[in-house]
Amino acid sequence: MITAEQKFEEFLKIKELKYTSERKLIVKTILSFHKHFNVEEVFEKLRKQGNHISRATIYRAIPLLLKSGLISEALRCQDKISYENIFNKKHHDHLLCVKCGKIIEFYNEKIEKLQEEVCRQHNFVPIEHRLGIKGYCEDCYKKIKEEKK
Amino acid sequence: MITAEQKFEEFLKIKELKYTSERKLIVKTILSFHKHFNVEEVFEKLRKQGNHISRATIYRAIPLLLKSGLISEALRCQDKISYENIFNKKHHDHLLCVKCGKIIEFYNEKIEKLQEEVCRQHNFVPIEHRLGIKGYCEDCYKKIKEEKK
DNA sequence: GTTGTTATTGAGAACGCATCTCATTATATA
């Protein structure tokens, strides 16, 4: 079983790029996020661990991590791009609560199949898709109903 | 039959906001776009018509146009937020060709229904959703296959 | 291990989209 680190190292080797100590730390940190994260959060987490890595270096690592398949762009929350660790994880889509920011992940086989069908109908060859539903989570919807009383 | 202008005027009235000459021009310009547009394009089109309206005014009109249901946020192309005129138009989703940038619109009733079902399962109250599939359109895929030969 | 080539790094400047400030002006209502 190949690890995420190995996958990234392999990717860099093929591209004739270097597996630097900074990149090792960035990968390690990104893997430590179980949910979504953005660049600032990676920067902060590294800093708290005593590893000061420049924001520029993190920003420069992002496209490599995307291309290597370790992470994917998830959602744009408050104008920040948010990513998620997708190594060895099943694809899923998102419900995003516009009030509290909570993200609920879901996977629906039927929706996936129907998307493939739509692509076939348009002779379109899909690479990736993103389905995001914005709305109110259970708790926030209750609160809104209370406020209106 | 209510027009887009009337709908916007009504919306502003309810909110006790003013239907200024600038807002009239902005609505008119936005309706003249048949495809997607961004703030800069609205600004430029107005300028070319001899109407100099401040970018700030256009930016300030956007949330009102969104809330009134005249436009919706579409896709993010090259970091600019892109909008589309949705007045009296049926909701649809997008296939985006990553090579030529072509956008194919589609609507699939079954996918819509399944999304509603997913929301119910999570006690989630949807406001809006966005489904974007990135890939290669028919022409571009043919070109890629040719290049590989 | 040493050397040479080349990618990478850090710090801050620069960039660009979007938002805010504030004095001036326009709108709607009485």
Added chain:
DNA sequence: TATATAATGAGATGCGTTCTCAATAACAAC
């Protein structure tokens, strides 16, 4: 017509992201 208040324009500001460039580190060849 008067009055209250929202809206406007121009430019400053904010903020996430990218760029610059000199110094450094990684890797391959020897």
